[in-house]
Amino acid sequence: xxxxxxxxxxxxxxxxxxxxxxxxxxxxxxxxxxxxxxxxxxxxxxxxxxxxxxxxxxxxxxxxxxxxxxxxxxxxxxxxxxxxxxxxxxxxxxxxxxxxxxxxxxxxxxxxxxxxxxxxxxxxxxxxxxxxxxxxxxxxxxxxxxxxxxxxxxxxxxxxxxxxxxxxxxxxxxxxxxxxxxxxxxxxxxxxxxxxxxxxxxxxxxxxxxxxxxxxxxxxxxxxxxxxxxxxxxxxxxxxxxxxxxxxxxxxxxxxxxxxxxxxxxxxxxxxxxxxxxxxxxxxxxxx
Amino acid sequence: xxxxxxxxxxxxxxxxxxxxxxxxxxxxxxxxxxxxxxxxxxxxxxxxxxxxxxxxxxxxxxxxxxxxxxxxxxxxxxxxxxxxxxxxxxxxxxxxxxxxxxxxxxxxxxxxxxxxxxxxxxxxxxxxxxxxxxxxxxxxxxxxxxxxxxxxxxxxxxxxxxxxxxxxxxxxxxxxxxxxxxxx
Ligand code: SF4
Ligand code: SF4
Numbered sequence: 075x076x077x078x079x080x081x082x083x084x085x086x087x088x089x090x091x092x093x094x095x096x097x098x099x100x101x102x103x104x105x106x107x108x109x110x111x112x113x114x115x116x117x118x119x120x121x122x123x124x125x126x127x128x129x130x131x132x133x134x135x136x137x138x139x140x141x142x143x144x145x146x147x148x149x150x151x152x153x154x155x156x157x158x159x160x161x162x163x164x165x166x167x168x169x170x171x172x173x174x175x176x177x178x179x180x181x182x183x184x185x186x187x188x189x190x191x192x193x194x195x196x197x198x199x200x201x202x203x204x205x206x207x208x209x210x211x212x213x214x215x216x217x218x219x220x221x222x223x224x225x226x227x228x229x230x231x232x233x234x235x236x237x238x239x240x241x242x243x244x245x246x247x248x249x250x251x252x253x254x255x256x257x258x259x260x261x262x263x264x265x266x267x268x269x270x271x272x273x274x275x276x277x278x279x280x281x282x283x284x285x286x287x288x289x290x291x292x293x294x295x296x297x298x299x300x301x302x303x304x305x306x307x308x309x310x311x312x313x314x315x316x317x318x319x320x321x322x323x324x325x326x327x328x329x330x331x332x333x334x335x336x337x338x339x340x341x342x343x344x345x346x347x348x349x350x351x352x353x354x355x356x357x358x359x360x361x362x
Numbered sequence: 363x364x365x366x367x368x369x370x371x372x373x374x375x376x377x378x379x380x381x382x383x384x385x386x387x388x389x390x391x392x393x394x395x396x397x398x399x400x401x402x403x404x405x406x407x408x409x410x411x412x413x414x415x416x417x418x419x420x421x422x423x424x425x426x427x428x429x430x431x432x433x434x435x436x437x438x439x440x441x442x443x444x445x446x447x448x449x450x451x452x453x454x455x456x457x458x459x460x461x462x463x464x465x466x467x468x469x470x471x472x473x474x475x476x477x478x479x480x481x482x483x484x485x486x487x488x489x490x491x492x493x494x495x496x497x498x499x500x501x502x503x504x505x506x507x508x509x510x511x512x513x514x515x516x517x518x519x520x521x522x523x524x525x526x527x528x529x530x531x532x533x534x535x536x537x538x539x540x541x542x543x544x545x546x
């Protein structure tokens with residue numbers, strides 16, 4: 075197993091989702107897995123580039139893959155959207171040499187193939203339950219969370235090859251090692267409508283209300299997520315949802331790496347707990 | 363409505379198939395896609411009906427439907443489809459044809475959002491959220507939309523005032539120009 079990865083933070087982690095970046099680095103630091111940030115990575119284009127011009131989407135990711143290639147490392151990606159785009163591109167370019175030549179020319183890139191694109195959850199899981207348990211210094215007993223996967227990590231399963239698309243369990247298995255309880259619930263693979271967040275806010279509010287409502291009714295005190303788009307949607311839109319539907323959730327939306335980091339002895343500041351819109355401090359003062 | 367076989371716009375079917383890479387006839391109308399679609403509640407035509415309309419080559423009905431613009435590309439339908447039809451690719455194809463024929467009124471805001479996002483990364487190489495939302499609001503004439511949420515993120519130190527640009531912006535712009543030239 076490679077213990078040093080070409081790290082692709084992506085735009086969200088350098089922008090509105092800094093705490094994901096901070097907490098991933100904290101956790102990987104505790105486990106001794108090196109994240110070597112790619113120099114001059116560019117935006118992967120996310121859903122819009124793909125929706126408007128598929129070649130452009132391939133070219134943007136090809137450029138990033140080419141950087142990893144020159145580093146002779148596999149790629150570690152925290153953002154579910156970037157992971158999905160980059161893995162899609164790697165698969166297409168690895169399987170089709172003619173396409174690879176065309177896209178390389180378009181992107182001024184030199185991707186020769188064979189780079190593995192891994193989501194940070196997969197890397198964490200591969201580090202092994204034993205290594206994770208050993209690094210846990212503070213058990214989060216009494217904390218009940220719902221693990222939420224959303225779309226982009228799981229689907230399409232033929233591309234992402236991430237986990238069982240109908241009943242993924244990787245996050246639950248990691249969360250349990252921290253001593254927290256992962257509740258059984260119904261909405262862990264549902265879409266939160268992230269792409270519609272700006273243009274069609276009404277759709278997002280309904281989907282977010284369905285997700286939070288189900289988590290709450292199954293006893294969750296917080297949601298644990300692995301996607302910056304989901305996190306922002308569920309966190310930032312929560313107050314609007316509460317107002318529109320006359321409900322109260324006050325449900326913190328944590329990155330899995332924040333909860334794992336805290337269990338491994340990182341401070342709340344180190345995992346950027348104060349950056350969440352819905353405060354999570356009360357949750358952890360209870361278990362501290 | 364009575365549909366004669368001669369009403370089938372076979373050119374249009376071929377166009378959808380070539381843009382989406384999907385074989386439209388594969389769909390056997392089981393309805394599983396619609397059963398799991400999270401946006402179904404908002405759609406006037408459900409995903410299985412879009413597939414049926416496509417099989418029948420009913421261009422007018424498809425281009426005036428809001429469904430392709432509401433699809434969030436969440437891939438729930440395609441993950442479950444027993445015939446492995448990539449329904450979101452079909453939705454994309456219909457959107458692309460609407461745009462080309464100047465018919466995108468039905469999904470105007472979604473379209474403006476996509477364009478705004480892409481221009482944003484073309485300018486900065488990386489996505490700079492405040493500028494993107496501001497430009498979206500300008501183009502869609504919703505000037506103060508999401509101002510409050512933006513302030514929330516700003517006060518949390520989550521968004522800055524200046525974009526974070528990679529080196530080699532000239533080259534990045536070249537990628538866009540080449541990809542656009544290919545499109546035409
Ligand atoms: S799930 Fe597939 S086969 Fe069934 S109706 Fe939808 S597209 Fe057709
Ligand atoms: S991809 Fe589109 S049509 Fe399919 S389930 Fe998701 S929103 Fe519905």
